[in-house]
Amino acid sequence: MQGSAIDSQAVVNYQAEVGHGHHGxxxxxxxxxxxxxxxxxxxxxxxxxxxxxxxxVAPTWPPEGTPELELLLPGVNTIILIGSSFVIHNADVAVxxxxxKGLQKWFGITAAMGAVFLVGQLYEYFHLEFGLKTNLxxxxxxxxxxxxxxxxxxGLVLILGVLWRSLKxxxxxxxxxxxxxxxxxxxxxxxxxxxxxxxxxxLLK
Amino acid sequence: xxxxxxxxxxxxxxxxxxxxxxxxxxxxxxxxxxxVIGIQYLVTSFIFYxxxxxxxxxxRTELATPQSDFVSPDLYNGLFTVHATVMIFLWIVPAxxxxxxxxxxxxxxxxxxxxxxxLNAVAFWMIPPGGILLMSSFFFGAPGSGWTSYPPLSLVxxxxxxxxxxxxxLILGTSSILGAVNFIVTILKMRAPGMVLNSMPLFCWxxxxxxxxxxxxxxxxAGALILLGFDLIVGTAFFNPTGGGDPVVYQHMFWFYSHxxxxxxILPVFGLISEILPVHSRKPIxxxxxxxxxxxxxxxxxxxxxxxxMFTSGTPPWLRMFFMINTMIIAVPTGIKVFxxxxxxxxxxxxxxxxxxFAMGFISMFVIGGISGVMVAAVPxxxxxxxxxxxxxxxxxxxxxxxxxxxxxxxxxxxxxxxxRMMNETLGRVHFILTLVGFNLCFLPMHKLGLEGMNRxxxxxxxxxxxLNLVCSIGAYLLAxxxxxxxxxALWSIFKGEKAPSNPWGGLTFEWQTTSPPxxxxxxxxxxxxxxxxxxxxxxxxxxxxxxxxxxxxxxxxA
Ligand SMILES: [Cu+2]
Numbered sequence: 001m002q003g004s005a006i007d008s009q010a011v012v013n014y015q016a017e018v019g020h021g022h023h024g025x026x027x028x029x030x031x032x033x034x035x036x037x038x039x040x041x042x043x044x045x046x047x048x049x050x051x052x053x054x055x056x057v058a059p060t061w062p063p064e065g066t067p068e069l070e071l072l073l074p075g076v077n078t079i080i081l082i083g084s085s086f087v088i089h090n091a092d093v094a095v096x097x098x099x100x101k102g103l104q105k106w107f108g109i110t111a112a113m114g115a116v117f118l119v120g121q122l123y124e125y126f127h128l129e130f131g132l133k134t135n136l137x138x139x140x141x142x143x144x145x146x147x148x149x150x151x152x153x154x155g156l157v158l159i160l161g162v163l164w165r166s167l168k169x170x171x172x173x174x175x176x177x178x179x180x181x182x183x184x185x186x187x188x189x190x191x192x193x194x195x196x197x198x199x200x201x202x203l204l205k
Numbered sequence: 206x207x208x209x210x211x212x213x214x215x216x217x218x219x220x221x222x223x224x225x226x227x228x229x230x231x232x233x234x235x236x237x238x239x240x241v242i243g244i245q246y247l248v249t250s251f252i253f254y255x256x257x258x259x260x261x262x263x264x265r266t267e268l269a270t271p272q273s274d275f276v277s278p279d280l281y282n283g284l285f286t287v288h289a290t291v292m293i294f295l296w297i298v299p300a301x302x303x304x305x306x307x308x309x310x311x312x313x314x315x316x317x318x319x320x321x322x323x324l325n326a327v328a329f330w331m332i333p334p335g336g337i338l339l340m341s342s343f344f345f346g347a348p349g350s351g352w353t354s355y356p357p358l359s360l361v362x363x364x365x366x367x368x369x370x371x372x373x374x375l376i377l378g379t380s381s382i383l384g385a386v387n388f389i390v391t392i393l394k395m396r397a398p399g400m401v402l403n404s405m406p407l408f409c410w411x412x413x414x415x416x417x418x419x420x421x422x423x424x425x426x427a428g429a430l431i432l433l434g435f436d437l438i439v440g441t442a443f444f445n446p447t448g449g450g451d452p453v454v455y456q457h458m459f460w461f462y463s464h465x466x467x468x469x470x471i472l473p474v475f476g477l478i479s480e481i482l483p484v485h486s487r488k489p490i491x492x493x494x495x496x497x498x499x500x501x502x503x504x505x506x507x508x509x510x511x512x513x514x515m516f517t518s519g520t521p522p523w524l525r526m527f528f529m530i531n532t533m534i535i536a537v538p539t540g541i542k543v544f545x546x547x548x549x550x551x552x553x554x555x556x557x558x559x560x561x562x563f564a565m566g567f568i569s570m571f572v573i574g575g576i577s578g579v580m581v582a583a584v585p586x587x588x589x590x591x592x593x594x595x596x597x598x599x600x601x602x603x604x605x606x607x608x609x610x611x612x613x614x615x616x617x618x619x620x621x622x623x624x625x626r627m628m629n630e631t632l633g634r635v636h637f638i639l640t641l642v643g644f645n646l647c648f649l650p651m652h653k654l655g656l657e658g659m660n661r662x663x664x665x666x667x668x669x670x671x672x673l674n675l676v677c678s679i680g681a682y683l684l685a686x687x688x689x690x691x692x693x694x695a696l697w698s699i700f701k702g703e704k705a706p707s708n709p710w711g712g713l714t715f716e717w718q719t720t721s722p723p724x725x726x727x728x729x730x731x732x733x734x735x736x737x738x739x740x741x742x743x744x745x746x747x748x749x750x751x752x753x754x755x756x757x758x759x760x761x762x763x764a
Binding site for chain 2: 040
């Protein structure tokens, strides 16, 4: 019954390969990063659902006396972050052509855009008329954007780390660029989370 | 420093002449060998099991009499809270997934190690600090709101201990997530040639299903604990009704993880049982695909039943019906497994050794917990027994009668492989009988106590419950005593036990085709699937078992 479950083609392929006798295995790190990001996504999903439940249960939302949120600065910030996702993709294209200079240029621009986003967010924090403990909306606002901001910061550190390593000649090439891919995937993830966050906190009335 | 020690140590053959005294050092080093890590998990979690058991003994001592006369009520709250946290996060989860997952998966699928060995070591080394942190809470007023830590109680009671509890569970949860990433990638990508999903050993299916639950559930718990931490430390009001927050949201987030957590603790053990039964029954497993796929059915359903813990938390009636029906449906895939196991041992040439006794004890005890599980899934019944000893009885039949019996079965079954020595069978049987009797003496009467209305998590109770409680406490002491023959057996066998052959039980899976213990990187030649894992009793199986460990020596390639 289960004998049929054995893939005979794979056995044949294996027998052809076994002569090489090396014990390494292909690089699964990118898959590992993606699987890990599923867990990350679940934290945000949990926090978003909590936020939506607070909204649904509260008699008025946002609670009375919450000042209106200014849209201009976070709007610009959103455009910067979404734009950076396109910029970082160029780096991936560059490294696949063995163009390390291009990689450095595009990663440098992405890092700058990420830094601008973080500074913009801090600026917003200091100019908001409510604090962490003002009311339930304020608390969720700061915790959600803050938790996301930490992820942007971590993404920025990853990008700078890749930049630092790329200074060593030959560290990244078209065949060996896990760090570049990991940083890019992570950056896209942070970007998508921000879009959902922006809709939930700023646009949803 | 440790790095070099480890490299030296892992490169020494396990039983070489130059073995020396440094061999044991690798078990306290940052080793990246999955076998070392598996044993590190097993020993660490077993030590925490003893700690949790000690706390349980203190709880039962307090409950031996109706008065609160042994410890202060405050300390009592800390004892049962930390007992549950230790048993769940530091014993069953790390033992079932970390220990057996890490030790067995690469061996079962014919890989030389896990996909990410360093990440694996990092995940393990988060366990001891997380555990010690939790234990340290006793110096600051232990967390006393139960392992569920429901706000608003948890926000006002023993706050320092509570903060330590949150931090510790966050650390242990992160470790569990990192482990799950490793298991998923390893099982999906590193199987030996010829092994498709439908020909991998059933433990791998179970671990895949459990890892998915860890990946989807644990982060939501982390989210809940982050918010709880803000409420506790900063003074926000996410879960605090006085500030406009909603404690029920915490309950939803908590149980979104903690119901699946039951399956994180039981699915890997289901997998162990599916490996052990066919070997000691000398029969092919009955219903391979049914057992394999039912793990995923359980995982999926397990994600949509959480509010059955909240039938008395103001959950609307229509929603209660949804969660009640889903919960009852889980009995179907679980029943499929149980009947497949029974059909596997039916008419087999049973070997009633310690591993098999514990495996069969597992089935019988787990079924009792499963049946009381369907009972408490029914809304009207649950409203009656909510927060009573009936729940305590139910959960211990699942987590002790199920998980712990299964873990013991696993230890007896794979001890020869892990240590290269056989365990003593007589002591094993004594251990089994003491455990079975002690367990039932301790937990069976709790069903009746609960039905009669004795509340859980209280140090003082109505004197009319005194007799049965005394019986429970005697059972608990017997359970405590039952671990001594096991500990003695394990320690004695490691040093003085009879040398184990590579395949003491006549198993067909890859781990039995290499030496005991397996060498560094597991196999002398690259494994290839010759026979599906459970074809016991066939001519081909007999040939393979008689030929000896075909993966142990390079010469075997030529044959
Ligand atoms: Cu449940």
